[in-house]
Amino acid sequence: MAKAVTAAATGFERYGLSDDQLVAILRNMLLQRTVDNRGFQLNRQGKIPFALGSEGHEAVQAGAALAFQRGSDILVPYYRDLGLVLGIGMPILELLLSLFARGADRSGGRQFPNHYTNRDIGVMSISSIIAAHVPHAVGAAYAIKFRGEGGRAVLTTFGEGATSEGEWHESVNFAAVHGLPIVFLCQNNEFAISVPQAKQMHVKDVAQKAAGYGLPGETFDGLDPLVSYDAIRRAMERARSGEGPTLLEGKCARFLSHSTDDDDRTYRSREAVLELRKRDPIASYETVLLANGIVDQARIEALRREVLAATNEATDEAEAMPLPTQADLYRNVYAGDYEPWQ
C-alpha cells in the first residue's frame, strides 16, 4: 500500500499503456483472484480434489500477460500461472474443466488439476516435475532460432525453488551458449512449499545466478504490474530481436498455502501472512488507478461483479459437464486407431 501511495504522489509512470490497457490489467488481476479463490472454495466443498493458489502473484502475471505477443510467442508456464494464462486468452471454462477433471478438458481430464494447456494460444503443457519444463522451453526457443523465425520468443516461468534444480541450470546455460530467444521468468514468492529461500540458496536474488552463465539478470518488483510489464516487455523484445536470453526475477508473495493439500500454519505464523497481505498487489494497484483518475470506485465494483459472474457461469458450466469416459483414456496418447491393450 505504501508503495502505491508513493507512486501516486511522485508521478505516475504508465509505460506507454493506454487507459484501456491499464484497466485490462486490473480486470485480469481481479479475475485471477476470483478464479483462484474458486479453486480453494470448490476443494473445501468437496467438489474437486486439489487446487493451487496464486494470490500474491497477480501483478507479475498480469504484466507478463501484456508483454506476451499473442499469436507468435510461446508460453511454457508452471502450475501457479493461472492469471498469466487467463491474461493471454485462456477461457475461464478451460481452467474449471481442468479443476473438475471433466472429459472436455484438453487432456481428457487426465492431467493434474491446474495443469492446463492450449496449443491454439501457444501454451505448452505443464509439468508437475519442478523445472522439467525449462528444457522444453529451451527446446522451443532452439526451434525458433533454427528455423529462422525472427520476431518470436518463448516465455517460461517458475518459482525460486525450481532454480535449485539441475535441469534449470543446464537449460539456462544452453540458452546462453546458443543465444536463444527466451525469457526465464522467476516468480519469487520466497517459499518452495515450506522451504524458505534462505534454506536453499546463498544468494539474495535469483537474478544473480545469471552472471554464472553470461546472460543479463534483472530483479524487479513483482507486486507492481506496471513495473513487471516493463521489465518483461524489454526482455521479450530483446529475445525477439535476436539479442538472446534474459533471466528475470519478480519478487512477489504467496498469501495462501502452497496448495489445498498444504497447511502453511505449520511453518509460518499468521502474523507473517497478515504482514505480507499489507502489500496486496490488487489493493496497491487500485490505489494507483484511483489516485490518477483512471478508474473510480464504481468502475472497480462493476469489474468485480463482472468477473464474479463470469467465474460463476464457468463453474456451473464445467460442473454440469460429463466426466471422462473409458474412450478418453488414451486420447492424444497414441496416433491413429492403435489400441495399446491389443
Ligand SMILES: Cc1ncc(C[n+]2csc(CCOP(=O)(O)OP(=O)(O)O)c2C)c(N)n1
Ligand atoms: C523434482 C520435484 N521435486 C519436488 C517436487 C514437489 N514440489 C512440488 S511444488 C514444490 C515447490 C516448488 O517451489 P517453487 O519452485 O519456489 O515454486 P512455488 O510453488 O513456490 O511457486 C515442490 C518441492 C516436485 N514436484 N518435483
